[in-house]
Amino acid sequence: MKAASETENSKIEPTKSELEILQVLWEYGPSSVRFVNDKLNERREINYTSTLKLMQIMAEKKILKRDESAVKHIYHVTENEEKTKHHLLKKFVDAMYNGSASKLVVQLLGNGSTTKEDVEEIRNLLNKINEE
Amino acid sequence: MKAASETENSKIEPTKSELEILQVLWEYGPSSVRFVNDKLNERREINYTSTLKLMQIMAEKKILKRDESAVKHIYHVTENEEKTKHHLLKKFVDAMYNGSASKLVVQLLGNGSTTKEDVEEIRNLLNKINEE
DNA sequence: TGTTTCGTACGAAAAAATTCCTACATTAGA
DNA sequence: TCTAATGTAGGAATTTTTTCGTACGAAACA
Secondary structure, three states: OOHHHHHHHOOOOOOHHHHHHHHHHHHHOOEEHHHHHHHHHOOOOOOHHHHHHHHHHHHHOOOEEEEOOOOOOEEEEOOOHHHHHHHHHHHHHHHHHOOOHHHHHHHHHHOOOOOHHHHHHHHHHHHHHHHO | OOHHHHHHHOOOOOOHHHHHHHHHHHHHOOEEHHHHHHHHHOOOOOOHHHHHHHHHHHHHOOOEEEEOOOOOOEEEEOOOHHHHHHHHHHHHHHHHHOOOHHHHHHHHHHOOOOOHHHHHHHHHHHHHHHHO
16 A cells, blocks of 8 residues: 555646756656756756756755666656546646536637647547446 | 737736636636735735736736726726636647647546536537538 | 723844755766 | 765755835825
8 A cells, every 4th residue: 555655746836947957857768867958958048067956956856766887877756657647637727727627628618829731639538438 | 000009918928816816807807906815825825915916917917907096096906807717728739639620529538537517518509600 | 081902114134945066986088 | 894886864054035014105085
């Protein structure tokens, strides 16, 4: 029974910069600091040691775990991506739409931020759910 | 032509605490500091002058505007609620789902965070869109 | 009218988050 | 082997955000 530790971990609340790093790791999988820093620098200027420090802190907080077997440490995200995203999404829905998912979708569909493809995909998804 | 000032304003990026205040103002409309502070204190302890300061700062940043005609100042949100929420939602989708709205909906529907009613409402919404 | 309550203004302290400097070890290449 | 490049560690400086203390004016009211 490891329910306790799981609920503890799911309380991840990454800061803005931490989220940037998570995004890289989610997209590219376990990476070195160098790699992450390069990716970040595609978007904005940030010193190597800053990224290092940040990732070290995230490792302390158990958001990341690192493989120290090689000199060049490799970091990976501890928590399951979907789980974390779901958690953050829920927080967002609670804060912005009083917990109402449909309100969010209304907003999503209601103004230009969705493409026709998006709408189609969502419709298909709903149909699938219906069949169950 | 006031397009310029409008786009400027839409770059609102409220901090965590600022968002708490926005939530109160969105829900209850223009309010005094006292009222907002009371609402906040239903959730967590926060000193009156802290809330005051925060709202003053938000007024400086033009997130809020205040009516000083009475001694007790009344604050209201400058920017349209929907517009701001849309902006924040877009940022969220970009950061978390690479800009893909349908991915977000997948997640929303994919795990217990939606009720049957939510799903129904979303379906109706889609049907409406279809008819157009 | 005197006192208490409630309001704003302002500045500073505290806390949180971000950034980077410096030191030193290891590795790669000339 | 010497040098340059690349890596981590750790602390400190900086910036941003949050919190609150103090001062003081206006209003309520006994």
